[in-house]
Amino acid sequence: MVELQGLRVAVVAGEASGDILGAGLMRALKARHPQIEFIGVGGPLMEAEGLVSIFPMERLAVMGLVEVLGRLRELLARRKALIETLIAARPDVFIGIDAPDFTLNIELKLRQAGIKAVHYVSPSVWAWRQKRVLKIREGCDLMLTLFPFEARFYEEKGVPVRFVGHTLADAIPLQADRSAARAAIGLPEQGCVVALMPGSRGGEVGRLGALFFDAAERLLQVRPQVRFVLPCANANRRAQLEALLVGRDLPITLLDGRSHDALAACDAVLIASGTATLEALLYKRPMVVAYRVAPVTYWILKRMVKSPYVSLPNLLAQRLLVPELLQDAATPQALVDTLLPLLEEGRGQTDSFDAIHRTLRCNASEQAADAVLGLIEGKLT
Incomplete structure (x- = not known):
């Protein structure tokens, strides 16, 4: 078993929804390992949980083809620098939250450098651009999905996967007033x-x-x-x-x-x-x-x-x-x-x-934390 004292976790989220998921996951990880260190990129919620953000998350929150093309040089430069920074930092695990066009490439590069990589929130590969699953299988040690039908898709494609549930299902009551x-x-x-x-x-x-x-x-x-x-x-x-x-x-x-x-x-x-x-x-x-x-x-x-x-x-x-x-x-x-x-x-x-x-309604953040720690410890289930 890997000794988890001094655990360092790298996390990158690209937009507000990812910031919410990242903060919940970080909170669940901290509950198990209070001395954990977080590095990467996130928004105010993740920073409040202790993330030292390498640059503002807003620089990644780009919608639309034209907008992306206008910022492409900056986005590619930031991704390259981020990969270099994280490889030098040698985290115990990297977690890319959604933003697949940005994070999947990081996961591949870090995994090639011997760093375990997790992707949290499946891209819609089951619906279109299904060949992306080949890149995911090459670059990802573990996929965390919000929905069970996604997990079944990855199992069929030979990608290690864990269905963790959805934080909205945890937060919204079963019967609203x-x-x-x-x-x-x-x-x-x-x-x-x-x-x-x-x-x-x-x-x-x-x-x-x-x-x-x-x-x-x-x-x-x-x-x-x-x-x-x-x-x-x-x-x-x-x-x-x-x-x-x-x-x-x-x-x-x-x-x-x-x-x-x-x-x-x-x-x-x-x-x-x-x-x-x-x-x-x-x-x-x-x-x-x-x-x-x-x-x-x-x-x-x-x-x-x-x-x-x-x-x-x-x-x-x-x-x-x-x-x-x-x-x-x-x-x-x-x-x-x-x-x-x-x-x-x-x-x-x-x-x-x-x-x-x-x-x-699975207590998603806790499930995700269990899966991440299981991967680090080498007993993925």
């Missing part, structure tokens, strides 16, 4: 509330915002007492949504953030495909998933993506559990026609949501 949530955001306790969640990025809101508002207006004609709630991801999204609401007379409450309050308060959700669908599932709220991308992007993705589903609830259920209305199928009337039955009876979805929640 709808009345308390409504009181917290100023909605009446009685009556039907539908959450509208057209995405957190400007492009998503641009493609789905007016569509969702058109659907809300049609729903209001059928159900005049319905009210709507919409959590805005940030000030820019709020301004964008307020502009789309000009000239409409919708009984809608816009929130600054507070997506969990919106989900806890509502009866059903009209939602963009993405991580928010997992949150809606965990809050046991019936949902209709919609998504639109540029026509050329959709044409390319249809030929590249291997999965029959796009939304996390369906991927987790491995069946069409929630309706997915994509591209031209996502019309205002289709959204209303699909949502109305769920307002009457959504148990067909929510009973399955509860079973999935319990499967994912």
Whole structure:
């Protein structure tokens, strides 16, 4: 067994979601080894747990092809310098959290230098670009997955893997208090509330915002007492949504953030495909998933993506559990026609949501820490 006194762990996260996961993992590792040392790159939550960040995590948080190309020289230089720094520091293990385009290469280089490498949060190799699994198998001693279907994929490909569960499933209660949530955001306790969640990025809101508002207006004609709630991801999204609401007379409450309050308060959700669908599932709220991308992007993705589903609830259920209305199928009337039955009876979805929640509720940070320490000690299970 490896002596774990003076344990040094290198961790790199590239965005806010990774900072949350990294902080939870670091906390669980510290509980077992209080003298542990953390180096690498992370955000404020990881720094609060003791990480000495080599450079600000914000330098890695780049979205979009054009933005990445504009920063490519800097990103490549930072990755090269980071690899050199970490090889010199000789940590007992390196953990790359998500950000696969940045971290997988680091894992490969460090593993070639004799440093154990872990990747936390699987990229979507099961859906597209499946050849990436070859690089993962070469560069990764252990893959930690949030979802069980991902673990099955890696087992079939010969990659050491551990399903650890999802921290959101640990944090969100099995049964949310709808009345308390409504009181917290100023909605009446009685009556039907539908959450509208057209995405957190400007492009998503641009493609789905007016569509969702058109659907809300049609729903209001059928159900005049319905009210709507919409959590805005940030000030820019709020301004964008307020502009789309000009000239409409919708009984809608816009929130600054507070997506969990919106989900806890509502009866059903009209939602963009993405991580928010997992949150809606965990809050046991019936949902209709919609998504639109540029026509050329959709044409390319249809030929590249291997999965029959796009939304996390369906991927987790491995069946069409929630309706997915994509591209031209996502019309205002289709959204209303699909949502109305769920307002009457959504148990067909929510009973399955509860079973999935319990499967994912594994105390993820503790599971991840156990797996990492097991790898260091050479008794990976």
